[in-house]
Amino acid sequence: MNRAVILFxxxxxxxxxxxxxxxxxxxxxxxxxxxxxIWLLVLGVGLNPYFRGEVFGEVKYxxxxxxLQFLFPAVIxxxxxxxSIQFAVSVIWDREFGFLRExxxxxxxxxxxxxxxVLGGSTVAMIHGGLVxxxxxxxxxxxxxxxxxxxxxxxxxxSFGLTCFGVVLASRVRSFEGFGVFSNTVxxxxxxxxxxxxxxxxxxxxxQTATAYPEWLVFMxxxxxxxxxxxxxxxxxIGFNQFPAWYGPAVIFAMAAIFFVWAxxxxxxx
Amino acid sequence: xxxxISVENLFASYGGKTVLNDVSFSIPRGASFALLGPNGAGKxxxxxxxxxxxxxxxxxxxxxxxxxVRQPAKARETIGVVFQDSSLDDRLSAWENLEFHGLVxxxxxxxxxxxxxxxxxxxxxxDWADEIVRNFSGGxxxxxxxxxxxxxxxxxxxxxxxxxxxxxxTRQRIWSYLDRLRRERNLTVLTTTHYIEEVETADQxxxxxxxxxxxxxxxxxxxxxxxxxxxxxVPRDETTATEIEIAYPQAQRLGxxxxxxxxxxxxxxxxxxxxxxxxxEIRFQEPSLESVFLSLTGRELRDRADGxxxxxxxxxxxxxxx
Numbered sequence: 001m002n003r004a005v006i007l008f009x010x011x012x013x014x015x016x017x018x019x020x021x022x023x024x025x026x027x028x029x030x031x032x033x034x035x036x037x038i039w040l041l042v043l044g045v046g047l048n049p050y051f052r053g054e055v056f057g058e059v060k061y062x063x064x065x066x067x068l069q070f071l072f073p074a075v076i077x078x079x080x081x082x083x084s085i086q087f088a089v090s091v092i093w094d095r096e097f098g099f100l101r102e103x104x105x106x107x108x109x110x111x112x113x114x115x116x117x118v119l120g121g122s123t124v125a126m127i128h129g130g131l132v133x134x135x136x137x138x139x140x141x142x143x144x145x146x147x148x149x150x151x152x153x154x155x156x157x158x159s160f161g162l163t164c165f166g167v168v169l170a171s172r173v174r175s176f177e178g179f180g181v182f183s184n185t186v187x188x189x190x191x192x193x194x195x196x197x198x199x200x201x202x203x204x205x206x207x208q209t210a211t212a213y214p215e216w217l218v219f220m221x222x223x224x225x226x227x228x229x230x231x232x233x234x235x236x237x238i239g240f241n242q243f244p245a246w247y248g249p250a251v252i253f254a255m256a257a258i259f260f261v262w263a264x265x266x267x268x269x270x
Numbered sequence: 271x272x273x274x275i276s277v278e279n280l281f282a283s284y285g286g287k288t289v290l291n292d293v294s295f296s297i298p299r300g301a302s303f304a305l306l307g308p309n310g311a312g313k314x315x316x317x318x319x320x321x322x323x324x325x326x327x328x329x330x331x332x333x334x335x336x337x338x339v340r341q342p343a344k345a346r347e348t349i350g351v352v353f354q355d356s357s358l359d360d361r362l363s364a365w366e367n368l369e370f371h372g373l374v375x376x377x378x379x380x381x382x383x384x385x386x387x388x389x390x391x392x393x394x395x396x397d398w399a400d401e402i403v404r405n406f407s408g409g410x411x412x413x414x415x416x417x418x419x420x421x422x423x424x425x426x427x428x429x430x431x432x433x434x435x436x437x438x439x440t441r442q443r444i445w446s447y448l449d450r451l452r453r454e455r456n457l458t459v460l461t462t463t464h465y466i467e468e469v470e471t472a473d474q475x476x477x478x479x480x481x482x483x484x485x486x487x488x489x490x491x492x493x494x495x496x497x498x499x500x501x502x503x504v505p506r507d508e509t510t511a512t513e514i515e516i517a518y519p520q521a522q523r524l525g526x527x528x529x530x531x532x533x534x535x536x537x538x539x540x541x542x543x544x545x546x547x548x549x550x551e552i553r554f555q556e557p558s559l560e561s562v563f564l565s566l567t568g569r570e571l572r573d574r575a576d577g578x579x580x581x582x583x584x585x586x587x588x589x590x591x592x
Binding site for chain 2: 007
């Protein structure tokens with residue numbers, strides 16, 4: 001029989017298992033739904049009126065968007081980050097509870113086992129990111145089909161890269177205990193320094209930015225890869241970029257490639 | 271035709287400690303082969319090497335003529351493995367676990383369906399196909415794992431402690447499936463166990479201790495060569511024990527007990543005449559694989575109380591879950 005078909009079945013099997021498990025994990029599902037609601041309904045609505053300045057009695061937004069519109073793409077990224085990085089738990093689970101051996105004694109190559117697993121994790125993460133899109137109307141964001149397809153594509157590649165990052169983390173963590181805390185200490189700093197909840201005002205020059213924000217914060221934002229992922233989605237969804245438009249997609253694809261190779265090196269060792 | 275499994279001068283170590291020390295054996299196709307040894311003897315390491323999950327330090331291991339180090343992927347196609355602890359996904363149903371196994375072994379949809387039904391019927395779990403594995407008892411999980419290992423029709427089956435922690439009825443049932451399979455499919459079965467009564471029916475028994483093979487042969491051969499009659503005694507006090515040890519240097523200490531190889535009836539009579547009044551318990555043990563192990567290693571194969579506790583714990587867990 002055709003070897004490609006056999007290998008495809010294997011990847012499909014590993015992928016399908018991740019999806020099946022995700023549909024049974026109610027906690028993760030609730031998190032995936034409640035997180036965007038809190039961020040948009042509470043933080044977004046709460047800060048919406050303050051996202052503007054008054055110049056000679058004229059109300060002006062700092063950037064030509066409302067805070068909800070500005071925040072919306074970032075919340076998608078946040079939801080993807082949580083689900084992707086939590087994927088490490090599934091990897092640790094497989095390893096510690098022995099299921100991994102069942103796959104390792106099958107004739108499937110290691111790289112395809114990992115590919116199937118990561119594809120499964122990134123599909124779930126992309127769906128969690130997609131859940132946020134349901135709130136688009138509420139955040140006053142309108143998307144046509146092209147934008148939607150483009151956004152979903154970027155979300156998938158981002159999910160893939162971050163899921164691989166989760167696998168890399170998993171290869172360094174021995175137990176579940178404290179992984180929740182650990183993942184929060186990774187996710188939240190990355191999220192907050194990604195220009196997700198505040199803009200780096202593009203109308204200001206570099207020196208002016210440095211007066212508005214401390215130098216270290218600007219530096220953190222600029223070296224954080226998530227900044228560019230958020231920027232890519234903002235560019236696609238509300239048409240606002242703080243960096244050259246090609247930066248975002250380039251960083252997203254580079255993360256996917258680098259983390260996959262990194263994850264593979266770690267996985268081969270098992 | 272090459273042997274089903276052949277191992278030559280295998281060495282393995284873990285953290286600087288030698289786990290396998292120059293292990294060699296060969297198993298013909300269709301045979302049932304038992305690796306007998308206490309916990310920590312190196313059985314699981316040996317199985318891990320044979321099913322390509324870890325590399326040996328030195329030596330050669332072949333599965334159906336395929337070198338497990340050089341061609342691991344090819345070797346994996348011919349083997350089925352049941353691990354010492356469960357490797358089922360307990361959040362999936364029994365059927366989904368089998369479906370997964372079929373997919374990663376590249377079976378076509380119709381074949382997957384037919385085989386999953388067949389193996390479920392074999393282990394009498396047809397009615398539980400759609401139940402989530404988390405709700406299964408230990409025995410049901412084991413049976414499902416054996417079913418799964420057979421789904422891709424391997425020619426060699428590895429069973430690492432397949433019946434540990436199970437109640438006697440379930441153990442009996444699992445062994446009867448395995449015997450039937452071996453007869454019907456000419457399957458080669460390698461089992462590791464520390465339950466001595468389970469290896470009495472094996473074609474070949476290999477006794478392993480501290481990473482080395484110390485005896486090998488059919489159960490009958492082993493009993494003939496190494497089995498002697500043993501006299502187990504519980505001395506009344508420590509002074510008696512020490513005295514006996516001095517008088518009979520061949521005696522083996524087993525905790526508070528002593529075991530004496532019975533060379534002849536006269537020797538036993540003389541011993542009992544001298545110490546009868548200072549013993550709490552006297553028991554003769556006829557030659558069995560258990561006594562073979564005792565002769566070879568100077569230890570009993572396992573702590574019996576421990577085994578009983580295992581069985582109790584597993585039945586308690588099941589009671590709590592159902």
